Amino acid sequence: QSVLTQPPSVSGAPGQRVTISCTGSSSNIGAGYDVHWYQQLPGTAPKLLIYGISNRPSGVPDRFSGSKSGTSASLAITGLQAEDEAAYYCQSYDDSLNGVVFGGGTKLTVL
């Protein structure tokens, strides 16, 4: 049971927009800690996709965007492409655990 809750799977057709939610609590996202997102392609190490809620590292397309509201955060992907098919994880910090926490991950399928 992850501290941050993500849907196990989402799907969308090429060109469509999908969102992935990350629900936390008052001891992590709600406490004001930043949320970061990672993309993990099969068989590879995770890659930083979004940091500090909505910032993209160099090289990450602007099709990817992040937002936060209250105790939840979201990752939006527009103009879905086949290569976006991957697992996506959110990450934050938790006061109660005094440590970093990850969401359980969401598998994105491009139909």
Next chain:
Amino acid sequence: QVQLVQSGAEVKKPGASVKVSCKASGYTFTSYGISWVRQAPGQGLEWMGWISAYNGNTNYAQKLQGRVTMTTDTSTSTAYMDLRSLRSDDTAVYYCARGTNFGPVDYWGQGTLVTVSS
């Protein structure tokens, strides 16, 4: 370019210990910390802890307190993760990654598969 190169796969028996290394290059090692994250087969990411390469301060996941030790060798820009009293559910790919205690990790090692089996 920034690179984190980890040691090779390990097979261990229950109760044994494993030490995974992570050699950094392409940046000033002491300017960042190293986080360790593991991923059991078919499962999600689990944060294990973080060490400052500047002063050796550590922050371990509560679940692993007492079984894990993270160290760094600044002379070789290498970080180490030592996990003791291994159990079958410690079987996972172990990743090192560059970052701060609270913040994101921006570069990852290639991963080291640790298999615990009798």
